[in-house]
Amino acid sequence: MFSGRFDHTTDEKGRVSIPVRFREQLQRDGHESLIITNWIYQKERCLALFPPSQWTRLIGKISQRGSLDPSTQTLQMYFVGGAHEVQVDRQGRILIPPRLREYARLDREVTFNALIDHFQLWDKAMLQRMADAVEQQMMDPEFVGKLNL
DSSP states (O other): OBOOEEEEEBOTTSEEEOOHHHHHHHHHTTOOEEEEEEEEETTEEEEEEEOHHHHHHHHHHHHHTOTTSHHHHHHIIIIITTOEEEEOOTTSEEEOOHHHHHHTTOOSEEEEEEOBSSEEEEEHHHHHHHHHHHHHHHTOHHHHHTTOO
């Protein structure tokens, strides 16, 4: 399980260190690589990063939907077609492919955001704007009531 939000910086080659807390979880589960792909959250671009076991589980669910369904084809083209496997180096860094860095508009300052079974990578300023908007949603009792937690 991943949790937390961590600010990091990318280097001139496009490498970024995975947060120690996330690295420890990946190591415990025996993962030496991640699957990284494009994603959209509330009309804003970010990257989704999955441990291989979670990626395999998700791909299995997508495959069960049927390849002739137009929405499944769109998801496969966008999400699966944009995916890259990246190795975690000895320093705990990954190299973000240039196309994905450009897609998510990642500059030097980035933020990792946990989502339980995977995590996202955002431009730091963009995620701050998104977090502010999410906070406003959380202040709405009607929204919170619909969560049924």
